[in-house]
Amino acid sequence: MKIYNSLPHILLLTSFLCSFTVIANTAIHTAKNTTKLNTISKINAVMDKIMDENAYPGISMVISFNGNIYHHAQKGFINVETKTSANIDTKFRMYSVTKGLTILLTTKLAEQGVLGLHVPIGQYLPDLPIDKKKLTPQQLLDHKSGIRHYKGAQEWMALSQQHCQTPKDAIQYFINDPLISEPGKQEHYSSFAYVLLSAVIEASSGLTLENVMDKYLFSKSNVSRVTFDDPTAYNKDVNTSTFYEKANNIQIIAPAVDNSCKFGSGNINASPLEISHIFSAMYANNSASTDTFKKLFPLLSVSGEGLGGRSTLLVDPSNNVVIVIAANARGGNLQPYANEISDIIRLNQPLQN
Secondary structure (H helix, E strand, C coil): CCCCCCHHHHHHHHHHHHHHHHHHHHHHHHHHHHHHHHHHHHHHHHHHHHHHHHCCCEEEEEEEECCEEEEEEEEEEEECCCCEECCCCCEEECHHHHHHHHHHHHHHHHHCCCCCCCCCHHHCCCCCCHHHHCCCHHHHHCCCCCCCCCCCHHHHHHHCCCCCCCHHHHHCCCCCCCCCCCCCCCCCCCHHHHHHHHHHHHHHHCCCHHHHHHHHHHCCCCCCCEEECCHHHHHHCCCECCCEEEECCEEEECCCCCCHHHHHHCCEEECHHHHHHHHHHHHHHCCHHHHHHHHHCCCEEEEEEECCEEEEEEEECCCCEEEEEEECECCCCCHHHHHHHHHHHHHCCCCCC
C-alpha cells in the first residue's frame, strides 16, 4: 500500500482559505469605506447648501454614532473681521438646544429619585401660586403645562437685558400669569416652562442648575467646553465665536444680550462636539435613565435661535445617532437640514465609524 503525505495538501488548502478570507475582508472593508465616503460627500453637500441658502458667517456640524465621531465639518468664520475660521472646538450660543440637555438631566434625576416626573411641583416649590403647584415635571418637559411662552420679540429682548442669579429670580416674570390651557391637555411650546423646571431641579437637588448639570452630564461625559452664558467671559475664550446679526444684508456684530434668565431653556454656550459627547455618553452608559429617555423621546429634535445664534439638535436613540449644528447668526431654520442629514445616514446603513 502506498502512503501519501497529506500535510502539504492541507497546508496548501489552509493557505488558500486564509488568502480568500483576507481578500473577502478587504473587499468588505473597501465597500464600507466607499459607502462612508459617499455618505460624507452627501452630508458635505448639505453643509454647502446651508451656507448658500442662509449666508451665516460661520457654522459647525458634528455627527456621532455609537459614541464616536462619524463626521464633522466647519465652514466660514467665527470672526469675520479677523477671518478666523471655525473649528470643531468653537463655542456657539446654543439657545433652545439647552432644552435637550435639560430633558436628559431630568430623566437622570428621575432615575436617581431626586425628583418624580409625575409629582406635583408644589412639593419642591411650596411658595408657587396654587394653579402652578399641581403641575408636574413631565408636563413642563412636554410643553403641556399651560405655562405661556414669550409674548413676542420685545419681551424676549427685554428679558435678555436682565441678569438672574437663580431660576427663582427668572420665574417672577411669568409665574403669576394665568395658565393658557388646562395642564396635560394641550401642547403649547414654552421656554418659560423650562425656566420653571430649572427652579424645580434646583429645589429638588439642592444644587444650582449649573452644578447639577456638571454632576450628572458634563463630568460624566468629560466635556469642558459647555458653559452657562456669561457676557463678561466672551473675550477670555479665543475660540468662542463672535455673534452676528444681519442688517441690510450685511452681518454686523449682534447687540449685547444676557441669557442668564433663560436657565434650562436657553442659557448654554458650547461646541457642537461637546453636545454630541453628552448624548453619546448617555448611549454608552445604557442605564435606566437611558431607557426612560428613549421611551419619552424616541426621536428628539430641538432647535434654538436668538441674537447671534442658530442651532439644532437631533437625537435618534434607535440608531444611536446624534447630529448637532450651530451657526453664529440667527435666521433660517437648521432643523430641516439635520433631518436631511439623518435621512442620508439612515439610507446608507449600516453606519461605520
